[in-house]
Amino acid sequence: MGWMSRALITLAKSHQAKYNVISGISQSSRHGFSTTSFNAARMFTDKHEWVDLNGKVGTVGISNYAQDSLGDIVYAQLPDVGSDFNIQDECGALESVKAASELYCPVSGKVVEKNPEVENTPGLINQSCYDKGWLFRIELSKPEEMEQLMDEAAYEKFLKSQADDG
């Protein structure tokens, strides 16, 4: 019982925090980022995942745009440690408001770690998608794939073009 009630308390706290965060996002910056989250190493896919490479290992998460469009995430199905994926393979799912959204592996490699905090408290993805809400770490088998990804500026441009098309 203990861990569950602790988890619930954490969840309640994170919800409080989340609403503060949300109220801080203005409509105009909905597709953008706050300057504090800027990270030169963070690269994005057109499926709205990000990879932050450190040596051979990349940390993977979803973008602010993605978490915002998904809404409250209630379940994170993350890939098992040790499993291998090719780029763009389906590697998990995030569930929010009755919709299961597929996660695509942004680069090829072997999963070396997943974020148990996110499994326990999926709301962390909404609350802190670039920091505490990371999903898993992957050892890249084809590091050159990083070159195909967008840096933050290019990703922002991509989001803008998507919004213009839509």
Next chain:
Amino acid sequence: MQSVLSKGVGVILRTASKHPHFFAPAATTTNSFILWETGFASHGASKQPLSSSPLRFYSAKAGLATAKDEPEKSVFISQSADIHTNLALEDWLYKNFNFENHQVLLLWRNDPCVVIGRHQNPWAEVDVNLAEESKLTIARRNSGGGCVYHDRGNLNCTFFTPRAGYDRKKNLEIICRALDRQFGLQAEVSPREDVTLHGYKQISGTAAKLGKNAYHHCTVLVDADLKKLSALLNPNTDGLESKATKSVKAPVKNLKAANDEVTVENALASIGYEYLRTYSDGNDGGEELIQKQRGFQMVNPTNEWFPGLDKIRSEFKSWDWNYGKTPEFSFQRSYPVGLGRDGNIAANISFRLNVVKGLIQLATLELPSEKQSLLDPNTFADLSAFINAIKDRPFHMGILATFEGLLFKRNNPVSLNVTHQRIRESLLNA
């Protein structure tokens, strides 16, 4: 033609007379669907079975020109009532179809079964014992959301679009307009994006799957067995702790209770027509738009029509999918052992299981060491043997019953005669 059809399908008849191309006379039966295969725009009202040209709908060119950028629409009606087959059909279309220029509404229904969301725990949502006793299938689907009961009195609607075209509210509004147009029922879309009648009774539950394509599916309760529904979906979950997605319980109602003219058949026809007459922006295109669509098509979910369907179906049927995909959970129950002189409980023994991927990863027994004398040494040995034996075995409710049997047999030797044989039986049944 009118004399052939019985009054049981009167509502369809009225519509049918407006759209004669959709129908062929149903000479032998009045109960089954009278919608016949079509592709009517280019082929007229042909009665030829589709099996002569598998997947024709999938590669066919548009029969009539449509407004620029407006996808054509088809209504597929599954001819199977088997939950695993229908889930496989849905998954096949999701994975293989290109919905950019051709959008699809799949209508289907099932023999009695319970369907749980992708990230749910069957034991937390369904009275699994009752389901097993009534030989009722519990099936895990690929979309999110909660648990629903299906039977022949329930219609399922799957709206397929490209990911960018996914819009649950618009789809549900199609259903509401259909119910209003055909039956004068004032249904509305709730804030949780379900369909309610008279403000609060839910007649439909929604869930969705998003990837490169998307689908939104929902149930429409027409004349389902609500007693069975509530008996099955209210299990005893004492002691179960899980992070799995929990269902949000809601009072439900059958459409038939609001208007006794509604049947699954005519609800199906009216929702199908409403879908065909609705532009992708949600506006009504009327009869004219219906004429431009590909229309209704009976779909036979076989491996011949949908190569690879059998494989998907067997995955949907497997233990690994239905139970093995259960998010990690624990089950803990406490039982009193020994009564003090004053009649108060002397101690509690607690039994805890940690279940990972549907298998018992850890089984523990807890009794304060100073109270161990309260437990008969043979019972203690039985219980220890039991918790060792169940490790790595599939979880099922019978394990709790066996545990209780072992624990209480010596306290109550008359009614319970539990031996190691019973442990073995219980494991064999797992």
